[in-house]
Amino acid sequence: MQVQDQHTVRVHYKGTLSDGEVFDSSEGREPLEFVVGAGQVIPGFENGVLGMAIGEERTLNIPSDEAYGPADDRLIQEVGRDQLPPDMQVEEGMMLSSTLPNGQQIPVRVDAVTDQHIVINANHPLAGKDLTFAITLVEIVE
16 A cells, blocks of 8 residues: 555655754654644645555655754844843843734744844744654554
8 A cells, every 4th residue: 555645654764954964753752643634743744654554664754844944034134122121131042922904823933133123033944954864654543
């Protein structure tokens, strides 16, 4: 049996960046389970499992446009420190929550900190990056 659209599958995976840095892995955890074609994982990953058989291993090289898309400069903003609570300790790399005008909360990463401003980035941390996944199909759930 091979993976087809709408199959529920379980895979083990290791995701790496172009420099070899591991950004995610199912090692030591349960396999990732998702429905092929349901948009539960990035498109390149979803398409990469099509046609696989149980026990098969595959390496997927996924360009950024089939992963988290390009980074969008419009999602990077400078914010005055006076807009933060005065006792808030902010460090580069930390995650904060920002409230949009419609009330929706979104996660943002602090990219830079000065005495007067911080730079926040609402892009996905993997936006603009090509990804590589080593995957093994564990199961096709009927």
